[in-house]
Amino acid sequence: MRVLGVEGTAWCASAAVHDTETDETFIESDAYEPESGGIHPREAAEHMGEAIPRVVETAVSHADGDIDAVAFSKGPGLGPCLRVAGTAARALAGTLDVPLVGVNHMVAHLEIGRHEAEFDSPVCLNASGANAHLLGFHDGRYRVLGETMDTGVGNAIDKFTRHLGWSHPGGPKVEAAAKDGEYVDLPYVVKGMDFSFSGLMSAAKQAVDDVSTSEASGGPSEHRSDDGTPVEDVCFSLQEQIFAMLTEVSERALSLTGSDELVLGGGVGQNARLREMLEKMCEQRGAAFYAPEARFLRDNAGMIAVLGAEMARAGDTVPIADSAIDPNFRPDEVPVSWRENESV
Ligand code: ATP
Numbered sequence: 253m254r255v256l257g258v259e260g261t262a263w264c265a266s267a268a269v270h271d272t273e274t275d276e277t278f279i280e281s282d283a284y285e286p287e288s289g290g291i292h293p294r295e296a297a298e299h300m301g302e303a304i305p306r307v308v309e310t311a312v313s314h315a316d317g318d319i320d321a322v323a324f325s326k327g328p329g330l331g332p333c334l335r336v337a338g339t340a341a342r343a344l345a346g347t348l349d350v351p352l353v354g355v356n357h358m359v360a361h362l363e364i365g366r367h368e369a370e371f372d373s374p375v376c377l378n379a380s381g382a383n384a385h386l387l388g389f390h391d392g393r394y395r396v397l398g399e400t401m402d403t404g405v406g407n408a409i410d411k412f413t414r415h416l417g418w419s420h421p422g423g424p425k426v427e428a429a430a431k432d433g434e435y436v437d438l439p440y441v442v443k444g445m446d447f448s449f450s451g452l453m454s455a456a457k458q459a460v461d462d463v464s465t466s467e468a469s470g471g472p473s474e475h476r477s478d479d480g481t482p483v484e485d486v487c488f489s490l491q492e493q494i495f496a497m498l499t500e501v502s503e504r505a506l507s508l509t510g511s512d513e514l515v516l517g518g519g520v521g522q523n524a525r526l527r528e529m530l531e532k533m534c535e536q537r538g539a540a541f542y543a544p545e546a547r548f549l550r551d552n553a554g555m556i557a558v559l560g561a562e563m564a565r566a567g568d569t570v571p572i573a574d575s576a577i578d579p580n581f582r583p584d585e586v587p588v589s590w591r592e593n594e595s596v
Pocket residue numbers: 261262263328329357379380381382383404405406407409410421422423424427518519520521522523524549550551
């Protein structure tokens with residue numbers, strides 16, 4: 253079976269073709285890059301309108317045969333973007349006369365790791381831009397064991413870098429700046445398996461407010477100052493705190509569920525320091541750890557096509573009339589039809 257995936261929840265217009273016979277996935281993506289500030293929903297939706305036809309054409313031209321189903325990100329995400337990508341997917345399914353599959357974007361972030369690692373009963377850490385969840389599979393659904401009580405993890409980092417005047421996305425720039433940093437104390441907020449970033453972000457912004465940002469133009473080197481906490485130190489400490497919080501809750505979830513498998517998903521998972529901390533924690537408790545390659549961690553249509561294929565195989569398709577997008581679609585709302593015989 254060959255499934256065309258369409259992704260357009262926020263910044264990434266992407267199309268992919270997954271071939272279940274060869275297990276190969278071709279992905280073509282086109283990122284929206286705001287000129288300044290963060291993601292502007294209307295501009296991002298305009299980007300979807302321009303880029304989706306292009307990425308779909310490229311992906312389909314690489315398919316080795318006919319497309320058997322079209323899968324799309326039904327949510328969660330930015331409404332204006334989801335509507336454009338959803339309309340494209342419906343039009344494609346109708347034109348090709350194939351079934352349509354509505355995929356939960358967060359479940360796709362973690363299922364791609366399960367697909368690759370073939371773990372039986374993992375705890376899944378979704379460290380993405382707009383979300384941060386710890387999930388475990390139980391009784392036919394992914395259950396939210398813990399989550400952020402305010403912003404998503406990537407968005408929190410991006411808000412901090414926006415404060416500095418750095419261009420979007422901020423995560424890779426913080427990772428680069430952190431290499432030259434030393435630890436300064438910042439808040440650390442974990443409550444059971446939930447966690448919070450807002451106090452930490454305010455403290456990080458305050459720490460750099462003594463640092464001159466008036467000439468900021470998009471790079472860490474612009475922000476050195478003798479007057480305040482060096483921005484490299486704040487970046488280093490921000491990463492240490494955020495990733496230690498995510499590692500602590502992941503360990504607690506492994507301990508409480510009895511699972512010995514951890515899967516990472518989401519764009520922040522591209523950060524080497526986060527992966528190092530999670531890997532070390534898993535090693536210490538004898539658990540297996542899997543992080544997909546970068547192209548499957550950040551938003552991409554490959555994960556939509558891979559999960560779409562599983563859902564189509566299970567008959568979990570949707571009539572076009574019932575395929576409305578859902579900007580607030582939570583992972584625990586999804587009956588996991590494709591793993592029906594599993595109950596962890
Ligand atoms: P969601 O999947 O929840 O809808 P999203 O669409 O913003 O969120 P992702 O592609 O999962 O998307 O993640 C993007 C986020 O990843 C951005 O916030 C970005 O700053 C962050 N990010 C990217 N690379 C890194 C990195 N090396 N270190 C830390 N964060 C990173």
